[in-house]
Amino acid sequence: MTNPSSVISRKVVLITGASSGIGEATARYLAANGHRVVLGARRADRIAAVAQEIQTAGGDALHRELDVTDLASVMAFAAFAQKHYGRIDVLINNAGVMPLSLVQELKVDEWNTMIDVNLRGVLHGIAAVLPIMREQGRGHIVNVASTSAHRVDPTAAVYCATKFAVRALSEGLRQESKDLRVTVISPGLTRSELFDGISNPQLKAGVHAMLDQSSIPASAIAEAIGYAISQPDNVDVNEMIVRPTAQG
Numbered sequence: 001m002t003n004p005s006s007v008i009s010r011k012v013v014l015i016t017g018a019s020s021g022i023g024e025a026t027a028r029y030l031a032a033n034g035h036r037v038v039l040g041a042r043r044a045d046r047i048a049a050v051a052q053e054i055q056t057a058g059g060d061a062l063h064r065e066l067d068v069t070d071l072a073s074v075m076a077f078a079a080f081a082q083k084h085y086g087r088i089d090v091l092i093n094n095a096g097v098m099p100l101s102l103v104q105e106l107k108v109d110e111w112n113t114m115i116d117v118n119l120r121g122v123l124h125g126i127a128a129v130l131p132i133m134r135e136q137g138r139g140h141i142v143n144v145a146s147t148s149a150h151r152v153d154p155t156a157a158v159y160c161a162t163k164f165a166v167r168a169l170s171e172g173l174r175q176e177s178k179d180l181r182v183t184v185i186s187p188g189l190t191r192s193e194l195f196d197g198i199s200n201p202q203l204k205a206g207v208h209a210m211l212d213q214s215s216i217p218a219s220a221i222a223e224a225i226g227y228a229i230s231q232p233d234n235v236d237v238n239e240m241i242v243r244p245t246a247q248g
Contacts, residue, residue, distance in 0.1 A: 022190060069117060145184050149184070181233070183229075191215050
């Protein structure tokens, strides 16, 4: 007979932005620890390859092409996972973009992209899984913010605004929820493709120099997420900041 506690410990975890960086590292880490992971991202070929590698290593992984800016796509992603596994235990809202620039450069298209992915994408994720988790009577939403959700720096005003909003949204959802856990993970300088979207060559070079000097691997964030979701249902790890020791 299957031990009920072991079934609960093997959670069904949906991960957005799972084609690289923190999302990919989290999928690999959680699968290696026995969880069932569902990878979503726009790069369908990449998440298919990651899922296959997880399966080859003995893990349980599914994948589906996902655009978090499209509510229908996110709803279909959640429905796909629920249909296959029968439940959704955890959603990790990880997808994000960070095309840094000075406000005076008026890169409005980049501002809108950050709002659509970093904030609207999180809202879409919540909308897709919240009814399912309410019906289950349990669930966990993990929103990946940033140290930029706690401080504002030049060139990052709009990015910071979206991440401050994610923290506010998460806290509001937490206060409304008695049977749902909500966690905000705020990574510091972490090695990933997030910085590749910076269009200013000088700024991009400067950021990559900082990454070379003081950054942590995406696996460090994956382990923090793993810790948060492994706690008992009556323990809600609300916020974690994980950054390099050398980061100011």
